[in-house]
Amino acid sequence: MWNVPAGHPQGAGDVRSWRALTHEIERCELCPLHRTRTHAVVYRGGLAPRVVFVGEAPGDVEDRTGLPFQGRSGRRLDTAIGRLGLGSEEFGVLNLIKCRPPENRYDPRAARACRPYLDRQLAWLRPRVRVTLGAHALRALDPEAPPVLQAAGSPRGTRDGPLFPMIHPAAALRSRRLADRWERDVDALGAWLRAGAGQSV
Numbered sequence: 001m002w003n004v005p006a007g008h009p010q011g012a013g014d015v016r017s018w019r020a021l022t023h024e025i026e027r028c029e030l031c032p033l034h035r036t037r038t039h040a041v042v043y044r045g046g047l048a049p050r051v052v053f054v055g056e057a058p059g060d061v062e063d064r065t066g067l068p069f070q071g072r073s074g075r076r077l078d079t080a081i082g083r084l085g086l087g088s089e090e091f092g093v094l095n096l097i098k099c100r101p102p103e104n105r106y107d108p109r110a111a112r113a114c115r116p117y118l119d120r121q122l123a124w125l126r127p128r129v130r131v132t133l134g135a136h137a138l139r140a141l142d143p144e145a146p147p148v149l150q151a152a153g154s155p156r157g158t159r160d161g162p163l164f165p166m167i168h169p170a171a172a173l174r175s176r177r178l179a180d181r182w183e184r185d186v187d188a189l190g191a192w193l194r195a196g197a198g199q200s201v
């Protein structure tokens, strides 16, 4: 299931530690969300990604499939990834919170309980670039950032490396204005990646 390209810093042998982390999350009972989940939603993508997209929490389709960013907002994200020209091993997708919050309401206590998993996943994957999707992911990875509508579309330097904030793809489904904003920010991300993202922030 997991293919680690030759030369990856983690080494093919260490894929066992990724599997162990995945299983740990799938069995986690650290917060009450485990009682109502169908699946913990851990990750999809390659194990040596250039770019990792960080969302907020799974919704209904994700809870049923066990995969992040399915349904309409997932299709919008995948269309953007296609436009960026990222191959299947070159990107990854995950969430701050691994289990679906009831009524899809953001749950700060679950976010705090779940945060170490995100940090461990990012430390293992070591992406060159992290792309936050929505306000909560931005606040979690860059507490100093301005509000998401102000920050989205421009790269930022952080202690943990380069970060590119975007609005959440679900927001882009809500209005023409936000859909246009999403498209512009995808283009800006593409230009930044082509220019050697991370060297200029």
Ligand code: SF4
Residues within 6 Å of the ligand: 025, 028, 029, 030, 031, 032, 033, 034, 040, 097, 098, 099, 110, 113, 114
């Ligand atoms: S949301 Fe995170 S901390 Fe809570 S049960 Fe799921 S995996 Fe564990």
